[in-house]
Amino acid sequence: MSYSSEKLSEEKVFKDPVHRYVHVRDRAIWDLIGTKEFQRLRRVRQLGTTYLTFHGAEHSRFNHSLGVYEIVRRIIDDVFDGRPEWNDEDRLLTLCAALLHDLGHGPFSHSFEKVFDLDHEDFTRAIILGNTDVNKVLSKVSPDFPEKVAEIIAKTSEKKLVVSMISSQIDADRMDYLQRDAYFTGVSYGQFDMERILRVMRPREDQVVIKKSGMHAVEDYIMSRYQMYWQVYFHPVSRSAEVLLSKILHRAKQLYKEKYYFKFEPHHFISFFQEQVTLEDYLKLDEAVILYYFQTWQEEIDPILSDLCHRFVNRNLFKYAEFDPAKEYKKLAKLTELFVKVGIDPEYYLVVDSSSDLPYDFYRPGEEEERLPIHLLMKNGELRELSRESEIVDAISGKRRTDHKLYYPADFLADDSDMGDIELRKQIRALLD
Ligand code: NI
Numbered sequence: 001m002s003y004s005s006e007k008l009s010e011e012k013v014f015k016d017p018v019h020r021y022v023h024v025r026d027r028a029i030w031d032l033i034g035t036k037e038f039q040r041l042r043r044v045r046q047l048g049t050t051y052l053t054f055h056g057a058e059h060s061r062f063n064h065s066l067g068v069y070e071i072v073r074r075i076i077d078d079v080f081d082g083r084p085e086w087n088d089e090d091r092l093l094t095l096c097a098a099l100l101h102d103l104g105h106g107p108f109s110h111s112f113e114k115v116f117d118l119d120h121e122d123f124t125r126a127i128i129l130g131n132t133d134v135n136k137v138l139s140k141v142s143p144d145f146p147e148k149v150a151e152i153i154a155k156t157s158e159k160k161l162v163v164s165m166i167s168s169q170i171d172a173d174r175m176d177y178l179q180r181d182a183y184f185t186g187v188s189y190g191q192f193d194m195e196r197i198l199r200v201m202r203p204r205e206d207q208v209v210i211k212k213s214g215m216h217a218v219e220d221y222i223m224s225r226y227q228m229y230w231q232v233y234f235h236p237v238s239r240s241a242e243v244l245l246s247k248i249l250h251r252a253k254q255l256y257k258e259k260y261y262f263k264f265e266p267h268h269f270i271s272f273f274q275e276q277v278t279l280e281d282y283l284k285l286d287e288a289v290i291l292y293y294f295q296t297w298q299e300e301i302d303p304i305l306s307d308l309c310h311r312f313v314n315r316n317l318f319k320y321a322e323f324d325p326a327k328e329y330k331k332l333a334k335l336t337e338l339f340v341k342v343g344i345d346p347e348y349y350l351v352v353d354s355s356s357d358l359p360y361d362f363y364r365p366g367e368e369e370e371r372l373p374i375h376l377l378m379k380n381g382e383l384r385e386l387s388r389e390s391e392i393v394d395a396i397s398g399k400r401r402t403d404h405k406l407y408y409p410a411d412f413l414a415d416d417s418d419m420g421d422i423e424l425r426k427q428i429r430a431l432l433d
Helices: 027-033 036-043 048-052 061-080 088-100 109-116 120-129 133-141 145-154 160-166 172-185 194-200 212-233 236-257 267-273 279-284 287-297 303-313 329-342 391-396 422-432
Strands: 007-016 020-026 201-203 208-211 319-322 351-357 375-377 383-385 401-408
Touching: 007 027, 007 061, 020 027, 020 061, 027 036, 027 088, 027 133, 036 061, 036 133, 048 109, 048 236, 061 088, 061 160, 061 172, 061 194, 061 201, 088 133, 088 145, 088 160, 109 236, 120 133, 120 145, 120 279, 133 145, 145 160, 160 172, 160 208, 172 194, 172 212, 194 201, 194 208, 194 212, 208 212, 212 351, 212 375, 212 391, 236 267, 236 287, 236 303, 236 319, 236 351, 236 401, 267 279, 267 287, 287 303, 329 422
Parallel strands: 208 375
Antiparallel strands: 007 020, 201 208, 319 401, 351 401, 375 383
16 A cells, blocks of 8 residues: 555554544554654744733644644535545645645744744745655655645645645644634634534635635635634734844844844854754754843843743833824934933834734735635635625625834833933833833
8 A cells, every 4th residue: 555545553643632633544643753853943933912902822844734733634524525626635645735735834933033034935935845754754755745735735736626725824834823822822703613514615727615505704804814813813912022032033133143142042043143044053053042042141240131021921012002104203313302301222122013903804906915715605606705705704805904113122111110310201201001
């Protein structure tokens, strides 16, 4: 029997709080889960700094990856199996791409990628194609199989249907993270009837479509995504922690460039500071390692690095004020000037942060964010774009919501602080109120 169709003698199951069980019968999937690169995902949280706002949000990318795999497995085995539009030869390819789609995510990837100018998608590809255990397993299926999996994840594959199952406006990735993140944060917004959506999904040549009768379940899913973005993903307190995190990394990088003498040599970061990151170095970093450095850097001589690390470790986060960059640039300039006067470095302590989301979009060819819309399958076999049928979806379609906030250390500006002149601190506070 070929490796690609080899089954385990007994089905393995993982207990999962969202899907109850994750079922594995394919030898290749079981072997991939056991690789060290996949196991690393246990040490990377799914929601980065969100655990500092919602203390339950400690779940990892490992949990989520298994969840996406399980959703795709159910779509294939319970809904698509036997339908003429579905080519069962794509089964293992789809399952592997689902399982590995987030493989390249690093620790606190959001800030981390920005500070070091990296992209987790490049690392996903590098892990799948490089000299890794994951590559060894995939290559056993066939020599070109790793490349095929990488193309599905990068959305460059010709197999559009498979791509849309893993990344589109209604895909297994989103369906898993919305429910999982809702479960672990404890909020009620992320719920929707996934069972119903799975039942009404149909394969078409270039994408998954949804039977019209399932439209209301899809509306619920779109609304839940909308709510989760603003209530959880863009929560201003999590963003504040994110700001702190990126300022720490930024400061450490800056100090390294200035040949600062670190009391605690940042071995794991050297190639990142030098902007010559190898895959080996990248895989060594996880959130435990990062937090170890933050812990030790609290005792560094540099007052900024030490203070920022103190804040992160002990959750003494920056406060925030509403900010409109279009109208308040003068205020920002004034604040910057006053910060310098009282001896607080505005580069690290006065930060504008913006979040933005587009809940759903119809097709707009040529635009920067070209998104494949969700199509409904009508009784007569015709396809119709979702926002044309659904008033609720139409109301939020194509509307981008953006939010800007200004983050600053309120304790440095308080009456009992010893930063600069008290009158200047009062002036700053008045501007921020
Ligand atoms: Ni994902």
